[in-house]
Amino acid sequence: MSRFTILLAGAIRPTPALRQALAGSRIIAADGGMAHAETLGVVPELWVGDFDSAPAALAARFAAVPRETFARDKDRTDGELAIDAAIARGARTILLVGALGGPRTDHAFMHLILALRYAARGIDMALFDGTEHALPLRLGSQRIDMQPGTDFSLLKFSDLSGLSIAGARWPLDDVALPFESILTQSNQALGPIEITLRQGRAILVFQADPASA
Incomplete structure (x- = not known):
């Protein structure tokens, strides 16, 4: 295994x-x-x-x-x-x-x-x-299952480029963010979200589904 x-x-x-x-x-x-x-x-x-x-x-x-x-x-x-x-x-x-x-x-x-x-x-x-x-983000696109209303943030460990977030209350579309930006703090899922990252290192942090706690 x-x-x-x-x-x-x-x-x-x-x-x-x-x-x-x-x-x-x-x-x-x-x-x-x-x-x-x-x-x-x-x-x-x-x-x-x-x-x-x-x-x-x-x-x-x-x-x-x-x-x-x-x-x-x-x-x-x-x-x-x-x-x-x-x-x-x-x-x-x-x-x-x-x-x-x-x-x-x-x-x-x-x-x-x-x-x-x-x-x-x-x-x-x-x-x-x-x-x-907490999940390290891969380069490219990935879908993360979340319940509507789930709070999440992206913690940056470098400058980011080509960042898109779909399925969120505050979506982003192909943006570049410097390391010191806090724009990716405290977002909210509308359901499953999709994150695309072209370059950089970041970790997605989100709360567990209360129904499974």
């Missing part, structure tokens, strides 16, 4: 939609992200990290899960190590859970950067915490 979920240590909401997103997926935990395995009722096939944020009691409860242990002083994050482990096992689709929330803004930002990096390498990346989705 080439579909993997990485459990990270950020906040989650264990909604039915999140549980469904994990169904049938191979799972790897990154350090303190193992705590979500208990909440979601799953057992990862691998646990990686330096284990500086995993309490001893948690380690005891998951003692049977194979580990890959790394030094605390390293040049890759635990999440990055977990993603690389998934790819080494054949991952083509990766869902990051616990990537968007938590007490440290830098961690959420880092996970968005990682999602963009691996998406550029051809991995189908997504982030979901039970409340909010």
Whole structure:
């Protein structure tokens, strides 16, 4: 199976939609992200990290899960190590859970950067915490299913060109936007939306369907 979920240590909401997103997926935990395995009722096939944020009691409860242990002083994050482990096992689709929330803004930002990096390498990346989705945008056109009234934003990580948004309250048609523009903040879907991007790097962020929460 080439579909993997990485459990990270950020906040989650264990909604039915999140549980469904994990169904049938191979799972790897990154350090303190193992705590979500208990909440979601799953057992990862691998646990990686330096284990500086995993309490001893948690380690005891998951003692049977194979580990890959790394030094605390390293040049890759635990999440990055977990993603690389998934790819080494054949991952083509990766869902990051616990990537968007938590007490440290830098961690959420880092996970968005990682999602963009691996998406550029051809991995189908997504982030979901039970409340909010995030998807790196591909160049070209893509359709995203949304319920009418869903709030969404495009987070830019570069200048954008050839950006069109159809099916939204505030559509755009082949515009160029500098990185510092906030024009793509806080839009609303009328139903499924279609986004076309010719050049640049951005992430679509949108709220989960309340009916599936």
